[in-house]
Amino acid sequence: MKITPYELTVGELAEGYLDNAEGGVVALDGKLDIRPPYQREFVYNEKQRRAVVETASKGFPLNVMYWAVQEDGTFEVIDGQQRTISLCQYVDGEFAMPLFGKPEQRYFNNLQVDEKKKLLDYKITVYLCEGEPSEKLDWFKVINTAGEKLTNQELLNAIYSGPWVSSAKQYFSKTNCPAYQLGSNYMSGTPIRQDYLEDVIQWINDGDVEGYMGLHKDDPNASKLWIYFQTVIEWVKATFPHYRSNMKGVKWGPLYNKFKDEIIDANALEERVSTLILDDEIQKKSGIYAYVLDGDERHLNLRSFSEKQKREAYERQKGICPACGKHFAFEEMAGDHIVPWSKGGKTVAENCQMLCAFDNGSKGNR
Structure with a gap:
């Protein structure tokens, strides 16, 4: 050069x-x-x-x-x-x-x-x-x-610049753009730093942003992506009609992709959501929306036992894992709910037991 x-x-x-x-x-x-x-x-x-x-x-x-x-x-x-x-x-x-x-x-x-x-x-x-x-x-x-x-998405816009990128930016990358007007309550980040565009491409293409952009680089417009986004947001509004601020930033696309064809009782979901919102055991309230659809507790970031509670349980058990009956060092064990959270168990000292790594990993909700 x-x-x-x-x-x-x-x-x-x-x-x-x-x-x-x-x-x-x-x-x-x-x-x-x-x-x-x-x-x-x-x-x-x-x-x-x-x-x-x-x-x-x-x-x-x-x-x-x-x-x-x-x-x-x-x-x-x-x-x-x-x-x-x-x-x-x-x-x-x-x-x-x-x-x-x-x-x-x-x-x-x-x-x-x-x-x-x-x-x-x-x-x-x-x-x-x-x-x-x-x-x-x-x-x-x-x-x-x-x-x-530059953000990663801004660099990708450079690499795959063309009619598709120009069209996508009109929908997703301008101040007060159509995507912002429609879905700002449900999206995190800002349009002008390409956060909306990056998220929606990840949603529609299972996380592969560059692959999608390479495939559509020469498309005359990004109407397909825009229609997809509109459909996702309308599905969210129909599935969870009662809006709460913790709905902002949820990865709605993957949930739509997985559950869009299922018949969902929005009223029943709202009852579960309103109950879970008040549960002090749940540290990540935004994870409730995914949890009520797929039942995976990992979305919730449930409270864990304190170091003091785990030490007390270890001493009480004399280092013996109640599941396999073997002795382990404290560092080889993990705090576990005797009664699981899904069955009403709380993160309190009397509900704490120490399991070896193997038994803790294989316990599940028994």
Whole structure:
């Protein structure tokens, strides 16, 4: 890859700045694509973008940026999107901040003539990178080691960029996107960091995100994934109509995949859920929804016996496992409920016994 240093001013960079949402973000009089397919949405917070502008206003150096040179002579940002947008947004009048020692909030147009000139004349160093598309992407991965790092899903969006990714991002990766509007109460993470998109691909393809994206890379749109997501959320609402905050972030897709064809009594499920919510033995309340469907107690993170309770039981048993009658060291045994939780047993001292590893593992709910 050929790399050439290049220098320009903030004024030159911000010329013709335009954020056209899904249509793209451009600057440098239309010659710089700030948000190519592998880039993410703007994620700097207020403090971070102000720090960029303040750095430039004081003449302090910003980290070098990297642009890829296109065949037509235009450029696209490989690294530096957040810094570029921060500077352009301020010059474009999108936010105000204290600047040049003045305490009041000032938009760019409110600066003095000399202050404007100082900011617009600030010089930015850019490395222009020329090479094959695969080299460009590799370089992008290598230099993405500071600042707001890419998530795995953002990198996969880069590798499999195309019509499918562009369509999927419209559904799942925008602020207030359709997926957020429909299912934000049931999803964890944020759309703009690709959390929604990654989760739903995992749901539909048994955890294999890259495999699904590779298979559908050239599809004209992601309508199949969007329809699947809508179906999952509607199934959740029908199966558990009483919403609780602990439903947020449950892995709903796998539950839908497994139980979607079963006839489920939503009223009966609600009775069980409302009872289990009040059970102090259950440490992970969000696991209740999977438990009432498949009966696996591992979803619940049930309370375990304290070290003191286990020591007392071990001394009481004199180190003898009641299941096999053999003696074991304390470290070779595990605390166990005499009466299982599913049969009303509580995590209290009188319900604690110490079993050897083998018998504890094979006990089950007897």
